[in-house]
Amino acid sequence: MDIEAFRKAGYQAIDRICDYYYSLEQRSVASQVRPGYLKELIPDNAPEEGEDFQQIADDYQRCIVPGLTHWQHPSFFAYYPTACTFEGILADLYATSATNPGFNWACSPACTELESIVMDWAAKLFGLGDHFLNSAEVGGGVIQTTASDSGLVAIVAARSLYTSKHPEAKLEDMIIYTTTQTHSLGVKAGLVLGLECRALEVMPEDKYALRGETLKRAIQEDVGRGKHPFVLVATVGTTSSGAIDHLGEIGEVAKSYPSLWIHVDAAWAGITLACPEYREVAQLDNINKYADSFCTNFHKWGLVNFDASTLWVRNRKHLTDALDITPEFLRTKEGDAGVVIDYRNWHLALGRRFRSLKIWFVLRSYGAEGFRRHIRQGIELNKHFVSLLRSSSDFSLVTEPSFALSVFRLMPPSIVSTEIDKEKLEATLNDLNKDYYSRLSGRNDIALTQTKMNGTFCIRFAIGAARTKKVHVDHAWQILQEEAQATLSAWGKPEAAT
Amino acid sequence: MDIEAFRKAGYQAIDRICDYYYSLEQRSVASQVRPGYLKELIPDNAPEEGEDFQQIADDYQRCIVPGLTHWQHPSFFAYYPTACTFEGILADLYATSATNPGFNWACSPACTELESIVMDWAAKLFGLGDHFLNSAEVGGGVIQTTASDSGLVAIVAARSLYTSKHPEAKLEDMIIYTTTQTHSLGVKAGLVLGLECRALEVMPEDKYALRGETLKRAIQEDVGRGKHPFVLVATVGTTSSGAIDHLGEIGEVAKSYPSLWIHVDAAWAGITLACPEYREVAQLDNINKYADSFCTNFHKWGLVNFDASTLWVRNRKHLTDALDITPEFLRTKEGDAGVVIDYRNWHLALGRRFRSLKIWFVLRSYGAEGFRRHIRQGIELNKHFVSLLRSSSDFSLVTEPSFALSVFRLMPPSIVSTEIDKEKLEATLNDLNKDYYSRLSGRNDIALTQTKMNGTFCIRFAIGAARTKKVHVDHAWQILQEEAQATLSAWGKPEAAT
Structure with a gap:
């Protein structure tokens, strides 16, 4: 590839990255592909002759992008955020x-x-x-x-x-x-x-x-x-x-x-x-x-x-x-x-x-003040999330929220009140929350991760992606409630255990 | 930075990378800055308020580029090459x-x-x-x-x-x-x-x-x-x-x-x-x-x-x-x-x-054949370099050339013939070649590195940067001869040891 071909391919890459960010919110947060999807799209060997770069660039969109989980999606609350800013992209x-x-x-x-x-x-x-x-x-x-x-x-x-x-x-x-x-x-x-x-x-x-x-x-x-x-x-x-x-x-x-x-x-x-x-x-x-x-x-x-x-x-x-x-x-x-x-x-x-x-x-681009603003915003959004969580008796924080992270589980009075043996209750709650998490992780409009602390199965909600706003936290809360209702409705019915 | 600002800054980055490659051959191979140069150009603290991105991008050119050693320069023969291709840049x-x-x-x-x-x-x-x-x-x-x-x-x-x-x-x-x-x-x-x-x-x-x-x-x-x-x-x-x-x-x-x-x-x-x-x-x-x-x-x-x-x-x-x-x-x-x-x-x-x-x-872009062509070219260029080296009695290969690497030293008959004690001769040759290397490393139109093998001080010539052609090897040979003459002329004179 000579310098002018690079200029052309470079402009196109920039444009396509812009398209990616314009469309980000409409994408599935987590990739929906199945294990082994890519080997059905790509040959087993490197080509013998060089290929046209346009085809390679198009294959990035066709083969790779569907296999990405979008950590920059505003509804990504899994693991911890992995920051990505345009300034960072340009520096790289x-x-x-x-x-x-x-x-x-x-x-x-x-x-x-x-x-x-x-x-x-x-x-x-x-x-x-x-x-x-x-x-x-x-x-x-x-x-x-x-x-x-x-x-x-x-x-x-x-x-x-x-x-x-x-x-x-x-x-x-x-x-x-x-x-x-x-x-x-x-x-x-x-x-x-x-x-x-x-x-x-x-x-x-x-x-x-x-x-x-x-x-x-x-x-x-x-x-x-x-x-x-x-x-x-x-x-x-x-x-x-x-x-x-x-x-x-x-x-x-x-x-x-x-x-x-x-x-x-x-x-x-x-x-x-x-x-x-x-x-x-x-x-x-x-x-x-x-x-x-x-x-x-x-x-x-x-x-x-x-x-x-x-x-x-x-x-x-x-x-x-x-x-x-x-x-x-x-x-x-x-x-x-x-x-x-x-x-x-x-x-x-x-x-x-x-x-x-x-x-x-x-x-330099954010300045110290802009950097602080981003952090404060994440913590504020988490305070908002915690207030939503506390507004429902079905949910319980497993430990105090920390900065922009909350760890919670379903702990509905309907179950807590019927089980007096503490050990059995904990086992039941773990099973319930595994069911719940399994439903949540099946969705494509939110990403969350699980954890276990001293035997308690729980769900993490980590805020901090650069594009997450109050509306996304509110939307997440709506999903969390919906799936909680579905989990609790199915709970105790024969198929719930499978 | 919003998406459209990124598009603008991205185009500019692509253009400036094109400029960089158009001008690469005219640049000093190794950076000519002195230790500590950058702290004279950059403040001690991050700015409190965010800065305009154009200024940041301009400062990359002003402050950073002069401090780069250009590993992609066709006259870079130091260490081993560190490949850089436009396809690699786009993928990154x-x-x-x-x-x-x-x-x-x-x-x-x-x-x-x-x-x-x-x-x-x-x-x-x-x-x-x-x-x-x-x-x-x-x-x-x-x-x-x-x-x-x-x-x-x-x-x-x-x-x-x-x-x-x-x-x-x-x-x-x-x-x-x-x-x-x-x-x-x-x-x-x-x-x-x-x-x-x-x-x-x-x-x-x-x-x-x-x-x-x-x-x-x-x-x-x-x-x-x-x-x-x-x-x-x-x-x-x-x-x-x-x-x-x-x-x-x-x-x-x-x-x-x-x-x-x-x-x-x-x-x-x-x-x-x-x-x-x-x-x-x-x-x-x-x-x-x-x-x-x-x-x-x-x-x-x-x-x-x-x-x-x-x-x-x-x-x-x-x-x-x-x-x-x-x-x-x-x-x-x-x-x-x-x-x-x-x-x-x-x-x-x-x-x-x-x-x-x-x-x-x-x-994909090179194809297996294009990849092989690049390797073969490096090895062919090294064969050419070795033939040049062997054409002069002042130079000697320290060991057999390997693929695209040659290791050599100055070993002029004028010195070899006057010193019959092998140990003293080796010490003399080491001193001579350190002088020689010191001259070479002071130049800005070529980059080479030294090594020592079982006590023998020698100079490495490693070919393989994507843009190196026969003309650059010939130019290197010209420099090597020039500096050899200068080293030998000064040798034995009082100031040579300093």
């Missing part, structure tokens, strides 16, 4: 147009320098302490692909630091702490690293948040049996319910165990720190005081296209000591002189995309 | 326009299904055995970010498989084998996983390739002292010199140690397998016979924009056994039924970009 376009692997400063100085600068912008936007700033040259910030990567990098740095101070510690005896509500990234890091991962208990009465006492007991037990707990993955805003661990209590406990690295995973909720009024609940002071590393994802609720997980560390040396490899073929005079950051030593891989560009575009 | 644009984190089939069925299909296309294009095909449902292919990620995933799977069969093996006793010429990804995986990495010796007379005997001796030594070597990272096309390990010999040795996982890293050279005439030298039969996992990067020489590292495994169960985590909030009916691939269990993170689209666009 510029970045890929001059693609480079960015592992060294010299690979493309702009990539390293912009990342270093926008990570400071973001740190200041969130109120992070000066020790996290790149400009302070002690700690610093780096963009990873996902919160899993951020967590894994932090855990590797923690393990490396711990073993340097405790050379007697065997890997077999080292323990990663999470809670039962921590994102699966904690367990996965354990699998990847071959280390034990211990999930600490959290209680419904604590809103599923980790208490200092629980951590303290675990450390005492584990140290007592010769184990080496070396890192805790604490969470601000868990995936299931948005729970916020008690970082203040945790930090106090950790004072007696200074070798315990505290990684704060705020993948979803971290961006609320942009709003001063949420800094207390999102635990800013404790993050600044106690966190050795902190992660939030701009690519969730933060208006930046996937992937853009931002990770800050209190001490960059702990990262680079763990990950620095400089073979001859990667040496540069700037790297040797130590006057630049070589981000390859701040993450797992070598090459890296130019991700800072999309954060830069978004923060 | 479509992919980011409907961004989703793709961790489950249900996230967006098209993403999983297209990845599964194009990985089979690529496997067939390369002649990989049926056991590597997704459609065979035993092994399979998955796109990772980089060869480092692919290697790390393979090593994690290998460790998990090994410890399941040898529960007595302590992590402290487990060994990753690489060679001294293996890409730093091997050592880095050792750092990340906290495992010992042993670099086996390779010899210049073997063209820096690993021999079976060397591996056999190492295994005997290590097993003898109670160690557990569990994985070998073998290479087809090392970074320094394109060396190709003797996979046949390695495979024969490994027959006596069936627990040794063989990962073949062909990050750069693997795509030559598309051409039947290179399959013997690139060891296709041995890869099919012995490799437990195989990786090549489309994003190097393979015309697909960064990132697109393709990894195949002989047995997908070894991957998913090592990495499968399915918390309640990620459960889906298709995943539970086992009728779909959930790629989250095939890589380290959870979320993933829609990368298969760019491989699909490129393979």
Whole structure:
């Protein structure tokens, strides 16, 4: 394809993306295709001769778009939102147009320098302490692909630091702490690293948040049996319910165990720190005081296209000591002189995309105020949703709403009043809500996801897509009520169990 | 930004990318900025109010483009090429326009299904055995970010498989084998996983390739002292010199140690397998016979924009056994039924970009024949370069050229003839070539990188950018001669050492 053919195909792509967004609301939220649909549309082999690009572009519309679930649809309330903004799309376009692997400063100085600068912008936007700033040259910030990567990098740095101070510690005896509500990234890091991962208990009465006492007991037990707990993955805003661990209590406990690295995973909720009024609940002071590393994802609720997980560390040396490899073929005079950051030593891989560009575009186009407005709007919409939910006696919140997330279930008086055995009631409610969720997930005009907390099956309602407005929440509520009525009408009838 | 503003900014971005490519050849290959240049152009904080997008787009040109090193410049011969094609740019644009984190089939069925299909296309294009095909449902292919990620995933799977069969093996006793010429990804995986990495010796007379005997001796030594070597990272096309390990010999040795996982890293050279005439030298039969996992990067020489590292495994169960985590909030009916691939269990993170689209666009637009033509052209250009190099007595190849890579140094008779002590001669030649490289890297019309092999400082010349033609190789040769003359003229004069 020559330059003029690219211009033509590029204009068309832009036009078709415009069409996509104009028609977004009329589409099914979740893709309606069946497993294996695509192999019926695409040949088994690459073509021998090159094909006309127009045909390829048309096949994107014909074969791929129907197989997309539209995370940008205003009625997408599943998982957590994955932000997509036009500014992010444009930044990705510029970045890929001059693609480079960015592992060294010299690979493309702009990539390293912009990342270093926008990570400071973001740190200041969130109120992070000066020790996290790149400009302070002690700690610093780096963009990873996902919160899993951020967590894994932090855990590797923690393990490396711990073993340097405790050379007697065997890997077999080292323990990663999470809670039962921590994102699966904690367990996965354990699998990847071959280390034990211990999930600490959290209680419904604590809103599923980790208490200092629980951590303290675990450390005492584990140290007592010769184990080496070396890192805790604490969470601000868990995936299931948005729970916020008690970082203040945790930090106090950790004072007696200074070798315990505290990684704060705020993948979803971290961006609320942009709003001063949420800094207390999102635990800013404790993050600044106690966190050795902190992660939030701009690519969730933060208006930046996937992937853009931002990770800050209190001490960059702990990262680079763990990950620095400089073979001859990667040496540069700037790297040797130590006057630049070589981000390859701040993450797992070598090459890296130019991700800072999309954060830069978004923060400039929205401005700090626009960014805050988006967050506040999500939280306001959730307050509205909660008020609707509370207006019906058939529904019950499973735990307190958290920012823009509510977790609820059907809990109709007609069933609660007829079952006095608590265990049986819970089993019945779980069955009822599985039926209910199954109906909801069969619809194409809304997307929601399930979760289970301490045995309770429940449904998550996560607001935050850039285009979601009050009318969409109201529409969702209407669907939730309709399907609740249908579920309850069918309940107890013979076919309901199938 | 609303849809119409996006259309306008999108057209402009396309036009400016066209301008960029029209002007590419007139630009400096490497960025000429100094460390810290960008913080003089950009404020310390995100703006409070949103800014006009035109200003942001203009600042991309003003602040960022001068800080880019142009990996697509036809005179870029450094590292390895990082492919960029218009088809890849367009695919990335479509992919980011409907961004989703793709961790489950249900996230967006098209993403999983297209990845599964194009990985089979690529496997067939390369002649990989049926056991590597997704459609065979035993092994399979998955796109990772980089060869480092692919290697790390393979090593994690290998460790998990090994410890399941040898529960007595302590992590402290487990060994990753690489060679001294293996890409730093091997050592880095050792750092990340906290495992010992042993670099086996390779010899210049073997063209820096690993021999079976060397591996056999190492295994005997290590097993003898109670160690557990569990994985070998073998290479087809090392970074320094394109060396190709003797996979046949390695495979024969490994027959006596069936627990040794063989990962073949062909990050750069693997795509030559598309051409039947290179399959013997690139060891296709041995890869099919012995490799437990195989990786090549489309994003190097393979015309697909960064990132697109393709990894195949002989047995997908070894991957998913090592990495499968399915918390309640990620459960889906298709995943539970086992009728779909959930790629989250095939890589380290959870979320993933829609990368298969760019491989699909490129393979269709070029066709298998066009893809092969690109590879053949790179190899032909390198043959031409080698003939130029051999025409001058001042230059010497340090090892045999490999595909589209030559590694050479200045070795003028005037110096060789005056120094009979071999060690002193080598030291002198290293100093001379460092001077020479320093001159070359000061130029803005060419980009090259250095390496060191068994103590010999040398210069790499890697061909493969999509726009490099004979005229650019000829121009490079002219520069190499000019700077050689300048280096030799200055050599021995007092200021030469500074």
